[in-house]
Amino acid sequence: MKRYGEHRFPGKLFVVEGIDGSGKSTQLNLLHQWLRAEGYGTVFSEWNSSPLVRDTTRRGKKKKMLTPASFCLIHATDFADRMEHNIIPLLKAGAVVLCDRYIYTAFARDVSRGMDAGWVRELYAFAVKPTLAFYFRVPLDVAMKRLLNGRNGFKFYEAGMDLELSSDPVESFEIFQGHIIEEYEKMIPEFDLTVVDATLPIEEQQTRMRQLVKAKLAQAKRLRVAP
């Protein structure tokens, strides 16, 4: 088992992090289009976890059986499956791998649920260190506005309803996301996250992302494949 650290695989791993409504998925999609147009062998790491783990997670959520501990561990199991069966083989094959959310999501979520911060970090020591991890920083009220326009309602665990912060899902979501932002802020220096101001225009954010990614790919020319 390798520990969290600079991997030596020929591929590159870029991840985006941030709360819902930060616009991180939009940015990752734009990056994906650009990388493909540039001719890089790029794979969007889908969350194709093993059906066995997925069914357990789904059942646990549906029946509200999950405590902070089992929520944390079943998601770590799911992530390990993705790491062992998807991300690592892709990196070995030399792909540019893109992930929408990574271990930092787990750290923010689990610590907000009361899990021990050091323990959770050690739990995920099997994950490879991303080439770059972008954190899309957005004020909570901006994210809330974006979300409330685009959707109706929040899911039970997504809103942290299991923590009984509030009986109103929107209010609970807001309190829970506030904790998550605090955790992200702590992780910026700890994991050297690249902060993107998610209140800037979309194109500006994307330009910055592309510059940073390009610098990392300069040393990886041989990854180029025909478009």
Added chain:
Amino acid sequence: MRSTYGVVLPDMNLDNLPGKLIVIEGTDGVGRSTQIRLLRPWLEQQGRAVVDTGMTRSKLAGRGIKQAKQGHTLGRVTLNLFYATDFADRLENEIVPALRAGFVVLTDRYTYSMIARAAVRGIEPAWIRNVYRFALVPDAVFYLRIGVDDLIPRVVFSTGFDYWESGMDLHPSEDMYESFRKYQTALLAQFENLVEEYQFKVIDASQDVPVVFEDLREGISDVLAEKSEPSPGVVVPQLPAEAKSDGDSPLAGSNGAGS
């Protein structure tokens, strides 16, 4: 007050858990479940309420793990974390509530088997120990010790060689016998490493079943005779002196069942 191996789960109150947590550890086929089948009625005859539990029996993850092992499709880290999920679910929903209600919890394996197995499969020892740091420290761990030469005939004449218990995921080119011998030798060595670290009480499991049972009864009687520490802040009702000695006597003088 009870303790864990370093991490306390959210909302887990370690005060006031007057039950006893007794672990039966040992390798595959050593006779753990046979002994638990004997111990349960013996304890119940003494008026002790018993809950028994074991790996992959959680409501949450038990079924998923069993299915995963059928297909041999999960990676090593994934499978270890799946087991940890199962363990956390049983700890929170089964073990702790039973201890709170004063039950004797007899558990067929605990985290130690997982630590030993992971080590044989090249998982980093410090990592797997950290995973299980939230486990409660049991009142006692009885380790059924056996050598591989004594183990083999038992397995051959009971369940036969199993894919996982033979470590076939590690030695796919070999036959089950060779693989079983090699894997179990490595696994037993890992268990030995844990004896001191986790203060196992070692029972010689190469003996006949009734003798092992007798040794276990003796060890468990000692554990049950130890007073549970009253938790700070909780008023413990004072029993009359007579009732107190009544509570202890069946344990000390028991002849047990099935001996």
